[in-house]
Structure formats: C-alpha cells, structure tokens
Amino acid sequence: MKPAAFNYIRAETLDEALDALAEYGEDARVIAGGQSLGPMLNMRLAAPDVLVDIMGLKDLDRIEFADDGAMAAACVTQARFMGRLELRRAQPLLHEAMPWIGHVQTRSRGTICGSLANADPAAELPLLLATVGGAVIAQSKRGQRAIAAADFFQGMFETALGDDELLLAAKFAAPKPSSGVAFREMAERHGDFAIVAAAAVADADGVTLGLGGIDAQPVVTRFDGLLARDAKAALTDHAKTLDPQSDPKADAAYRRRLARELGLETVLKAMERRHAV
C-alpha cells in the first residue's frame, strides 16, 4: 500500500517545524521515526497534506535522568532510551515493558514521543506514561506548556495536543522509594500491539494499575491500601466496571477476562517485588 501524495518539509530548525505547524495546522502531521504514522499513511488511514520531518533536529535527541523523572525529547528512539543503563533503576516499569514495544527493527527508528503523540489505545508507551504519571511538553509558536499525563490521552488516536503544537519531550515521573512494578501483555505475537496489556506499580500506600487495549485510552486505577489477600476480589470487581470493545482480534468478554487475570497477576507481582526490596 502506498501513501496518498503529501508535501514534505525537512525541518532544519525547531522554528522551521513550528512555522510549518502554525501555517498548515490540521493539514500537517509531524513525522519522527515514522513507525506509528508510517503504517497509517501507507494504509491511508491518515492523509495529511504536509509531512513535517523533525528527525534532523539534533537538539531534540536529548535524554535526561533526574531525581524527579526520566525525560526523552522528541527524537529519542525507543532503542536508544532502552539502551541507557540508568533505566533499570530510574524507571523499572519501562525497563521491564519496553522490550514489548514492536520489534528490534521498529524500535531502532520509532521514538518515545511519536508513539505517545499517536495515542494508539493498544500501544505500550501511552499505557506506561499514564501509569507512572508525568507530563509531556507541548511547544508551538504561541509558547510552551506542560500537559499532565492524566490529561494528555483523550481518546482513540486523540491527544490534548493542538494542531500547531509539537510534542517536544515526555517526562516519566520517578517511582516512589521502594516501589514494586510488573508488566504483562497478551498479543498474537511478541511485538504486536497488545490485545490487553497490564502495568502495575505498588508502593507503601497501595497499587496503581494501568490497562491498555481496554478503552480508547489507557485506564488507570488506584487501589489505596490494597492487601494481597483482597486483590482477587478487587480485580474481579474492577473488571466488571470495564467496557472493552469487540474487534476481530478479541471480543469484549475475552478482553474483560484478560484485564482481570493480567491485572491480578501484575498487581500481585508488583506487591511481592515491593516487599522484596
């Protein structure tokens, strides 16, 4: 399948990219690694008039590990972020879950921010950002603003980004001391989009569970003061509140059951790992 015709802008400065977004607005799409947008263009699910290529902007290739979180700028590839030795300690959930994102051949080009901006309901990175919390930085000619992770994902392939805004960087909040984490996913093949994915973070006060593939955006739930012996009942109740879609891959009942089972497994594993610290 071939994409519809588009004008192509190879941005050489950030200003050039922002100018293009201001001028073309909703007719323009930003392309970085092209591993999320590329398939949509080839299948003509997206047909922007203008493609703004930011991958040449070397200033946007920054990674920062700080006390309050880990930051990846717009052009940081998934492979490069995963390759950082600090990741295991700074973001144990990402360290565990990132090998589930696509394949070696797509992580080499696909970016952290690109997957977030694409907001596929079955993609791992939106789930991970929503679960650990944090924020994204949006930049336009009008200025810069931070959007909290909880406010960023607004529906299937929909985010809080304006038509003239570029996702400049994503920041994953640092876990609380001695947290335990766990990640599980059911997919047709390792590296495919999840049918259901579950990510859990347990701390001293309770457990946060994120579920992907269930709704149009990641479903994040906090279980305050949860005890391991009550987890099964809590997850059974939680699954009943979910309203997943049926599609050719899996029907709603199967997805709800996966949410319960993978949710329970990750919650218990995260709690066990917290105690092990």
Added chain:
Amino acid sequence: MLYEKGRRHTVSFTLNDTPVSGEAEPRMLLTDFLRHEIGLTGTHVGCEHGVCGACTIQIDGEPARACLTYALRMEGREVRTVEALADDDDALSPLQQAFRRNHALQCGFCTAGILMTLDAWLKTHPNPTEQEVRETLSGNLCRCTGYAAIVRAVMDFVREGRHA
C-alpha cells in the same frame, strides 16, 4: 525546505558503500526507490505497513523497515541492503553460508529481511541465547520454515560459522 508533492526531487545517500543519487516524489517508499529507481531487487516487498519484515534493511547500521521510510528521508544517510553481504566474487557471507548449511530458507522471500536484521543485531549481540534469537526473529515473518532451521543456522553461525 518544502518538497512539493507530485514532483520528483533529487535524493543522495550512500548505498552499500557507494554514493547513489536518484529522483523520488515525497511519497515514494524506500522499497520502491531501491527496486525501481536503483534496480536492486534483493529488498523484498511484503505487507508495506511494517509488520512482515521482508523489506528490512539497515539505516546507519541499524535494522529498519524500508517500507516505513520515504526515499527523500534518506538524504545523507548510510543504507545497506542484502546485496552488500556477499563479496565482490559473489561468495556468500559466513551468515549466509550458515543459512545454506542448515536449510534455513525454502521460498526465500523473507530471507533478505532476516539476514539484514541478523547481520546488524549479531554485531551488538555476539553471543545470544536461542531465546534472544527467537525474540529478534519475531520481527520477521516466515511462512515456510517454522523458524527451527533459521534458529539453528544462527546458533551454528554464533558457534563457529563466523570464521567459515
């Protein structure tokens, strides 16, 4: 700089250690550019949306899907295709020889993509476990072999084939 749609624009990059130049519309996929403009047909076209891995090549040394890349984006980059593996006398590379010894292909459609994935990956993972090899191969669909012979070929290469 804006490259207008519907028009052909010049793009230049390094292909298998040789400078190349050609013309492409903005929407032209790198797969089509390699096959139709350059005439190198070793890179195969399967699903054209990044799933099957048949078109896997190397961009700046890393394995990547040629079908998810537009030719104009390759300006100034280094691209390697399966044609780079055999030497000038068409002698197979050690990895290709290991594939041959172990009957790691049947129809061969997926093989170019698998070789280009492994050629890059084995440089950074010189002593992989069988499980790691299988995970890496999950990005390349093969519908003939069931993968057993491919995994065997890789482990053979890792053990001794490198120096063959």
